[in-house]
Amino acid sequence: MKNNVKIICLIATVCLLGAAAFCSYHIYDHYAKESEQEEAFEEIAEIVEQAQEQENPEETLPDDAPMNEGDDVLAHYKELYLQNEHLVGWLSIAGTTINYPVMQTVENPNYYLKRNFEKEYSDLGTPYVQENCDISQSDNLVIYGHHIKGGRMFGALEDYKSKNFYEEHKTIQFDTLTQQGEYEIIAVFKTVAYSSEGFRYYDFVDAKDEEAFNAYVAKCKEFALYDTGVTAEYGDRLITLSTCEYSVQNGRLVVVAKKVA
Numbered sequence: 001m002k003n004n005v006k007i008i009c010l011i012a013t014v015c016l017l018g019a020a021a022f023c024s025y026h027i028y029d030h031y032a033k034e035s036e037q038e039e040a041f042e043e044i045a046e047i048v049e050q051a052q053e054q055e056n057p058e059e060t061l062p063d064d065a066p067m068n069e070g071d072d073v074l075a076h077y078k079e080l081y082l083q084n085e086h087l088v089g090w091l092s093i094a095g096t097t098i099n100y101p102v103m104q105t106v107e108n109p110n111y112y113l114k115r116n117f118e119k120e121y122s123d124l125g126t127p128y129v130q131e132n133c134d135i136s137q138s139d140n141l142v143i144y145g146h147h148i149k150g151g152r153m154f155g156a157l158e159d160y161k162s163k164n165f166y167e168e169h170k171t172i173q174f175d176t177l178t179q180q181g182e183y184e185i186i187a188v189f190k191t192v193a194y195s196s197e198g199f200r201y202y203d204f205v206d207a208k209d210e211e212a213f214n215a216y217v218a219k220c221k222e223f224a225l226y227d228t229g230v231t232a233e234y235g236d237r238l239i240t241l242s243t244c245e246y247s248v249q250n251g252r253l254v255v256v257a258k259k260v261a
Helices: 002-053 075-083 154-161 163-168 210-223
Strands: 087-092 099-103 140-144 171-176 182-192 238-244 251-259
Touching (some): 002 099, 154 163, 154 182, 171 238, 171 251, 182 210
Antiparallel strands (some): 087 099, 182 251, 238 251
């Protein structure tokens, strides 16, 4: 009887150790893949930086490139655009890890939720613009990105919960393929998605009139974590950065900014 108990305990111990080893492997594999994906983004950023250093302002895409007629891609984004036609811009915030290509797939809205720039599976995904936004015309461009721990991807927006951090990082750089743009933050807020109790900020893309625009800005201010002292007026172009916020179910952390240059 005692021998049977010992055997059972031994088997249980072996199973537990095996399960622990299995879980440890998958945790290690997960973080190893995340590191590889981060390195891939860094390499993409280096392509842009090197192209900026060697930029010839008169150089344009070849005539057979898949752009709309009359559009000229900024020289430092050409190589990336020719690699992936889903590229619509570049987002960066000085003093943070945010320095990423921005994608859009109108016919397949969440395509880059779990895909990298090379269109392969990725836990990090790639920042992307909401499908009903017109990059060149919409009043508000809604851009989504994963909240990854350690300030990675849009997890870096977590720092904007602090007004002190905001005071040192008030602007966002968002370039389209054809135009550079600087945006000044007007509000940072938390809300709940897909709930009548939350603020459906993602519904605002094009203002039907001045009243609708002002109502959106006022709602952003109402939910704001602190007063930035900055507002927007009808006719201003906006971007809205959105990521998950884990203090509540379906929570969202949102940063709204207006174009100033």
